[in-house]
Amino acid sequence: MVKFIPYELTLGLRSKVLRNGLPLDECVFPTDQLEGAFHLAVYVGDEIACIASFFPKKYKKQEGDGYQLRGMATDTEFAGKGYGKSLIEFAVTYIKNTNAHYIWCNARKSALPFYGKLGFKTVSNEFEIAGIGPHYEMILNLN
Template structure:
């Protein structure tokens, strides 16, 4: 998979499309909750496989953390380490910007996936968009 930072309006629309497919169509997140005010200022990532957009995420900076958000891979492409590639690309940008910690809110079914990438759970379970989550951090 080729992972890149979104640079054009077309790439941003493709990233939004991947997010809508995964979160709104598949996971029933309300569309009005999926796209929010933070999209305007976030760094967006897009993953391509054979020129098709198959993964997306966004990165924001809060306090002392790079905050990984909206990480998603189209269902047919899961289990091929594309999510890991996306996260590693995001962590590289966090380090390039001089931050030493990454933070994310993981859906609980993905908690083990993030633990394998070095993230540690720092919260109890909470609901976001009707889906159980936990907060996780990693020292970079």
């Protein structure tokens, strides 16, 4: 089940999956509490299986309003079961109701197939995020 959660509940999976076990206070994003930001989790029973954060931010090369997806992570024990897809589908429905036109992200190279299956298009060359690895900008048009 996909639920809205406070950003603090994203920190455990961010640390475990995205930040190589960094302390939770080092996994807070500066965008976590922006106006319009929201955070989602997929729960399996009482456990958080998958998380993602979204906040209003225009993509530099795109017309109209958009949301940036950041910090998407699935616990390894829940990977490959469709939880990430469910979370993105929920977010798309919610964001369409804000009248935004697209969702964009800086996707890890390893996540390109996942986002591609959901309709995201690669819109940049590969670039490096220091300490994390190769990424691509991707966008999903909602119109």
